[in-house]
Amino acid sequence: MRPQLTTIVRIVEVRSFATLLFVLGAAACGRPATGLALGEELFETCTPCHGANGGGNPEIAAPGIAGLPQWYVETQLQGFQAGFRGKHADDLPGLRMRPMAISLREDDIPSIAEYVASLTPAFAPSTLHGNAGAGAEIYTPCVACHGTDGLGNEVLHAPPLVQMDDWYLLQELQNFKHGARGAVTGDTWGITMRVNTLALSDEAMEDVVAYVQTLR
Ligand code: HEC
Numbered sequence: 001m002r003p004q005l006t007t008i009v010r011i012v013e014v015r016s017f018a019t020l021l022f023v024l025g026a027a028a029c030g031r032p033a034t035g036l037a038l039g040e041e042l043f044e045t046c047t048p049c050h051g052a053n054g055g056g057n058p059e060i061a062a063p064g065i066a067g068l069p070q071w072y073v074e075t076q077l078q079g080f081q082a083g084f085r086g087k088h089a090d091d092l093p094g095l096r097m098r099p100m101a102i103s104l105r106e107d108d109i110p111s112i113a114e115y116v117a118s119l120t121p122a123f124a125p126s127t128l129h130g131n132a133g134a135g136a137e138i139y140t141p142c143v144a145c146h147g148t149d150g151l152g153n154e155v156l157h158a159p160p161l162v163q164m165d166d167w168y169l170l171q172e173l174q175n176f177k178h179g180a181r182g183a184v185t186g187d188t189w190g191i192t193m194r195v196n197t198l199a200l201s202d203e204a205m206e207d208v209v210a211y212v213q214t215l216r
């Protein structure tokens, strides 16, 4: 009898997971104790999706993460682990990312986040065609947390937006609005952000994203 397709898919999944464990295991043997060197080693497991320099890969909806602040990368990895992100059935990109975060040891998160923060942001070119002029007005309430310069605010846990891919910003605004992000009890900062998306139409989202890109 021929194996079912689902069985084959499962075998492939198990194999890639085994490879990941092997890489992590190998890293565990002669691993530097902590800090940037450890982060750099661990980052090898991220490059298949986020790219060697952390510049991202739009084809698999993996955003550029290079140069995101350490505090934000830490909270997001913890958020994926806790199921604040990447658990909603419709959130395919998030579902791909969550197992990666779960595979990290709690102690490794600061090192990998430090390494990601040390990389130079890619500032990928625009892919959308929103109206930046209209977006400027829509951005007015966002200033309170993300700043007039779009560089974010650590105290308010609001990340920088200027360096992010436009398709990713749009995707996250939609995720917040539809409850794939910022809707789980305990996700204080996600919930704070979600409220700001509920009244935004798809068009308004594209416009505000176009405006954010002009802040570069
Ligand atoms: C299998 C592909 C894949 C791998 C491997 C992967 N990621 Fe991701 N990552 C994604 C995708 C897809 C997203 C977008 C998720 C979403 O839209 O919510 C993402 C999102 C993220 C985010 C959120 C960015 C933001 O602005 O909020 C961070 C941080 C991140 N990944 C870090 C990592 C790190 C660190 C590693 C290595 C330990 C890693 N990723 C490995 C696919 C991957």
Ligand code: HEC
Pocket (backbone or CB within 6 Å): 075, 079, 138, 139, 141, 142, 143, 144, 145, 146, 156, 157, 158, 159, 161, 164, 169, 170, 172, 173, 189, 190, 192, 193, 196, 197, 208
């Ligand atoms: C009250 C403060 C606050 C306001 C106002 C606010 N945000 Fe946020 N925003 C946040 C916080 C906090 C996060 C991080 C949430 C988390 O940790 O998941 C965030 C995250 C985001 C993200 C996800 C970025 C990423 O890398 O994944 C986008 C996109 C975003 N905000 C856009 C906006 C836009 C556009 C507006 C205005 C319409 C806005 N925000 C208004 C606090 C705010």
